[in-house]
Amino acid sequence: MSILPGRDWWTGLPPAAGAAVMATGIISTGLHLTGHEAASLAALVVAVALWLVLAADFTARLLGDRGRFRAEADTPAALTAVAATTVIGARLSEQGLGTAAAVLLVVAVALWPGLLFNVLRHWRRRMPGAAFLGCVATQGLSLLAASLADTAHQDLLARAALVAFCLGLLLYLAALFRFDLREVVGGAGDHWVAGGALSISALAGSKLTASPVWTGPAHTTLRTVTLALLALSLGWYAVLLAAELRHPRPRYDIRRWATVFPLGMTATACLSVAQPAGVAWLRTLGGVLLWIAVGAWLLTFAALVSAHLAAGRGGRGR
Numbered sequence: 001m002s003i004l005p006g007r008d009w010w011t012g013l014p015p016a017a018g019a020a021v022m023a024t025g026i027i028s029t030g031l032h033l034t035g036h037e038a039a040s041l042a043a044l045v046v047a048v049a050l051w052l053v054l055a056a057d058f059t060a061r062l063l064g065d066r067g068r069f070r071a072e073a074d075t076p077a078a079l080t081a082v083a084a085t086t087v088i089g090a091r092l093s094e095q096g097l098g099t100a101a102a103v104l105l106v107v108a109v110a111l112w113p114g115l116l117f118n119v120l121r122h123w124r125r126r127m128p129g130a131a132f133l134g135c136v137a138t139q140g141l142s143l144l145a146a147s148l149a150d151t152a153h154q155d156l157l158a159r160a161a162l163v164a165f166c167l168g169l170l171l172y173l174a175a176l177f178r179f180d181l182r183e184v185v186g187g188a189g190d191h192w193v194a195g196g197a198l199s200i201s202a203l204a205g206s207k208l209t210a211s212p213v214w215t216g217p218a219h220t221t222l223r224t225v226t227l228a229l230l231a232l233s234l235g236w237y238a239v240l241l242a243a244e245l246r247h248p249r250p251r252y253d254i255r256r257w258a259t260v261f262p263l264g265m266t267a268t269a270c271l272s273v274a275q276p277a278g279v280a281w282l283r284t285l286g287g288v289l290l291w292i293a294v295g296a297w298l299l300t301f302a303a304l305v306s307a308h309l310a311a312g313r314g315g316r317g318r
Contacts, residue, residue: 016130016190018080019257021050025087026264027297030290032094033271051088054081063190072123073115076130077190079137082112086140093147095241105144112137126180129191129258135175136193138168139200146207150232158213164202172197178196184240185247189255195236196262202230202269210276223277228281230273235264237289 024047031040058081062106063069072078089104116134142164149157175197183191203224208214214222240262270286273279 004274008143016077016254018054018084021047021084022087023257023260023264026268026295029091030264030268032285040299047088051084074118076119076133078115079119079133082108082137083140086144089144090147098151101148108141123178125178127178128183129187129193131175132193132197135172135197136200138164138171139204142204150211155213158211164207168201184243188253190258192240192259192262195233195240196265198229198233199262199265199269202226202233204271205229206272206276226273227277230269233266252307256300260296263296267293273294
């Protein structure tokens with residue numbers, strides 16, 4: 001029996017499924033940074049396959065079901081389309097596939113303004129953690145642009161990455177004022193994006209800090225801001241983990257992939273920040289956090305399979 005509900009299962013995936021691509025892609029990056037190339041490439045293949053599935057679904061909705069497309073484009077989870085694209089692009093750039101990464105940057109830039117505008121105009125008070133996806137998507141653009149600027153020695157692209165980085169921080173502050181803090185003890189998984197958004201900001205900051213474009217006071221400022229963002233993300237990590245232990249939520253929810261992504265992103269941010277910031281112990285911490293993220297990915301995938309198997313048994317029993 002297939003664990004997936006029917007031949008056209010992919011047409012029913014919600015936008016939140018993009019978090020699975022983000023989680024898998026960033027874990028691939030972390031594994032690459034720690035020298036586990038075989039596992040990293042395996043994760044990258046899975047992430048790209050998932051991205052292609054979601055891209056096909058996105059296109060099918062855009063062309064064949066405009067009503068559903070417009071309804072889902074208004075939700076914060078729609079921005080996972082941009083974030084997932086940039087995470088995959090940044091990993092491909094590290095793999096030396098600059099042309100493919102550049103194409104994904106173009107795709108992400110094309111999607112970003114329309115989706116962000118739709119999401120922001122539907123913001124309200126007391127929002128779940130998905131509100132921080134505006135920051136995540138924007139910092140994803142900064143991360144990918146900075147990665148490509150580093151490999152192609154494009155100063156203009158590096159400056160564009162800095163603009164996106166600053167805008168992402170403003171979007172984080174705006175989301176923070178709308179975030180419902182009760183989600184910390186009762187959220188279904190996407191509440192972890194409150195910390196993950198700071199982690200991807202720190203990761204983007206590490207790429208900017210490592211760029212030769214920024215020297216003197218500009219470099220010092222970027223380093224300081226990046227370390228501050230990483231410290232805040234680690235603070236969120238501790239608070240959210242403590243809340244999970246105090247208020248367990250073991251039932252599978254697709255938003256749990258939005259938990260795995262920040263776990264992987266925080267680990268990868270530590271690994272990436274260590275060298276340009278000159279803080280060697282962050283690499284050790286990042287290595288520990290990475291295996292926690294890998295474990296969380298495996299547990300979440302097992303819960304997904306179990307949920308589909310249970311749904312299949314329930315369907316046969318009716």
